[in-house]
Amino acid sequence: MSITVRYFASLRERVGRAEDQLDADGNDTAGGIWARAVPEQAMPDRVLIAINQEYADADHPVRDGDEVAFFPPVTGG
Amino acid sequence: MSVSLHPEPFDPWARLAAHQAQLPAGSFGATAVFVGTMRDFNEGDDVRGMTLEHYPGMTEKHLEGIVAEARSRWPLDDCLIAHRVGPIEPGDPIVLTAVWSAHRKAAFEACRYLMEELKHRAPFWKRETLKDGQVRWVEKNTEG
Numbered sequence: 001m002s003i004t005v006r007y008f009a010s011l012r013e014r015v016g017r018a019e020d021q022l023d024a025d026g027n028d029t030a031g032g033i034w035a036r037a038v039p040e041q042a043m044p045d046r047v048l049i050a051i052n053q054e055y056a057d058a059d060h061p062v063r064d065g066d067e068v069a070f071f072p073p074v075t076g077g
Numbered sequence: 078m079s080v081s082l083h084p085e086p087f088d089p090w091a092r093l094a095a096h097q098a099q100l101p102a103g104s105f106g107a108t109a110v111f112v113g114t115m116r117d118f119n120e121g122d123d124v125r126g127m128t129l130e131h132y133p134g135m136t137e138k139h140l141e142g143i144v145a146e147a148r149s150r151w152p153l154d155d156c157l158i159a160h161r162v163g164p165i166e167p168g169d170p171i172v173l174t175a176v177w178s179a180h181r182k183a184a185f186e187a188c189r190y191l192m193e194e195l196k197h198r199a200p201f202w203k204r205e206t207l208k209d210g211q212v213r214w215v216e217k218n219t220e221g
């Protein structure tokens with residue numbers, strides 16, 4: 001098992017990839033996942049975060065097997 | 078209840094008529110409809126085309142959640158959301174929301190609710206190609 005990290009839209013272009021796989025460290029939060037996956041860039045202020053396809057805050061815990069997604073404000077409709 | 082994503086152009090009026098034809102005749106008195114269509118201008122620039130990205134799975138799940146919330150707030154007979162994804166050209170329909178209810182108040186309010194919640198919460202992102210070929214991500218929704 002591992003943690004799947006996904007990036008969408010302008011954030012995917014900024015990060016330069018669509019997905020990462022990380023080993024769980026047992027004490028992860030969504031914000032911590034960003035720091036480990038994209039250490040060269042600070043997490044953007046207006047980023048939206050989803051854990052297993054539900055919106056979550058940066059301090060929300062992340063467990064082994066979770067899918068964590070980072071994306072910019074949504075612009076559908 | 079129907080939520081659908083369309084990678085190809087769709088006809089919102091045909092979709093609406095087909096859905097309404099499935100509802101029991103006489104069971105509803107009000108149909109409220111919103112259709113969003115792609116403009117050829119945005120933020121003062123001429124726009125040639127657009128690509129709509131989404132998060133497969135999460136997008137559908139959140140649209141279904143928004144419909145469930147509307148149904149818990151208003152007495153509704155049925156709801157329909159259809160949304161384009163992929164490459165879109167000016168004049169193409171982007172989104173259809175429709176609500177059936179006994180009376181107009183619930184239908185109007187719930188239809189507006191579906192659209193506003195969709196715009197604020199459903200994971201879709203627009204990437205525009207301007208007339209001069211420049212490409213940019215749309216950063217925020219226009220005011221309702």
